[in-house]
Amino acid sequence: MKDFTLDNLTDVAVEAYTKNAVSPRHAEIFSALIKHLHAFAKEVELTEAEWIEGIQFLTETGKKCDDKRQEFILLSDTLGLSMVVDAINHPKGGKGTESTVLGPFYVDGAPEVESGSNIIKRDIGGEKVLVTGTVSDAEGKPLKGATLDVWQTANNQLYDVQDPDAPEWNLRAKIKAKDNGEFSFVSEKPTSYPVPTDGPVGKLLSAAGRHAYRPAHLHFMVAAPGYETLTTHIFVDGDQYLDSDAVFATKADLVAKFEPSTDKNLATEYDLPVPFSKVHYDFGLMPA
């Protein structure tokens, strides 16, 4: 009979997962997964105590997930895996706006609102910001029927889904751009904030001696009929964490200046106190 040993286990397992796999792609992924998993354990000579600690870590990570918290996405983000996947699927140097991580706090189904709306559902004193911009194709031709799913933390560093006191859909909306591609909305100026550290990922960051902060940003998922949906951020220029983002998601082209404005006409149009903050960003989408 077959004796399974350190010398043959990887080959035996790869064969078992590839010879009858339901598709060549499954076989390819299983094979690479098993090779890297075994090689990792061999390379560090993983002890049994470390193995069981790993099992417990993964178990706790799963337990921490619910309909409002995705600890495995956070783990993928903080290990840089999410950005590797993003970079593989959206290579740099193409036309169109660069993408970045989705993050663990996206919620599908935000209410659709008209361009120009105020998405602050609860005012806790954050600096008001007027966000303006356009949605066009990669050559700058405005796109009709574009929508911008937007989400962000409040001034207390929490997303609505993390904050039991926040009203539903606070600082979240699906903005309908105008037919000429222009959009605008009023929100709070985002602040830098720590990713959640009360779960397994928090313990991991501590063990690595890493801070948990992300530079301030607005999340966008920009869609238009016939175009590839763009998942990205706008980062606040000057943030102290731009170079050490806990999830490695910053890109120079996604950093925008949030500048103070005393424009009284705009203040009246958008019902803003003076001075307010203003940022502009033009998104370019690629054909689907």
Next chain:
Amino acid sequence: MKDFTLDNLTDVAVEAYTKNAVSPRHAEIFSALIKHLHAFAKEVELTEAEWIEGIQFLTETGKKCDDKRQEFILLSDTLGLSMVVDAINHPKGGKGTESTVLGPFYVDGAPEVESGSNIIKRDIGGEKVLVTGTVSDAEGKPLKGATLDVWQTANNQLYDVQDPDAPEWNLRAKIKAKDNGEFSFVSEKPTSYPVPTDGPVGKLLSAAGRHAYRPAHLHFMVAAPGYETLTTHIFVDGDQYLDSDAVFATKADLVAKFEPSTDKNLATEYDLPVPFSKVHYDFGLMPA
């Protein structure tokens, strides 16, 4: 500012997890983990849809774990990782009995019973087996104060913790060996059985076109003061799954003959029907 790209993400992440890690060992493990994780994604050019499927798979695996079910251990077992870790930590060719996987069904705290006990708490018609053997050091010198934590499936292919109708600690016990190292107990002859397929691991096995069966075996955790605790199985010779164990845990030296016996004296001593099945195994432990 730093732009994170496919070319530098792995180096940047490794640096972030190693430069301030709480110990050199943490840094070593984090570094190898990140390198293999990123290399895996790059090698297969993981799509975003596959990435989110992976996230969901891991999340479901965590959700499936409770105090009686450990789906991540099952995942590690079925991917061959557990046996790699076993082989790293208990190299073949040493003296003493070979080890194999713990498996996901071990429960700490089984009741201690005297050698010679019957551990069948519910008789559902399985073939009775008399298990005898000795616990000695690697040179064959009997060890005093040895215990054998034993667990196994019943004749219905289920461990007690999988079977709502099974009495607590059915086919589980901590056998106290005699001072001369000898032990015996009465149980059911184990049958081959499928690992649980109602969770994520079942889906994985299906996608790989793998059967879920393990060859019939008794689990043992053999301990004696001053010696390394041995986690192992005794497999039933002749089982059809010895060469294709779903968790790659078989070793030739751990296969034992379960032979029919009509020994009337033993049948009387252990209150057994005739014929019964009989198996003998001598365990050798290494110094701690």
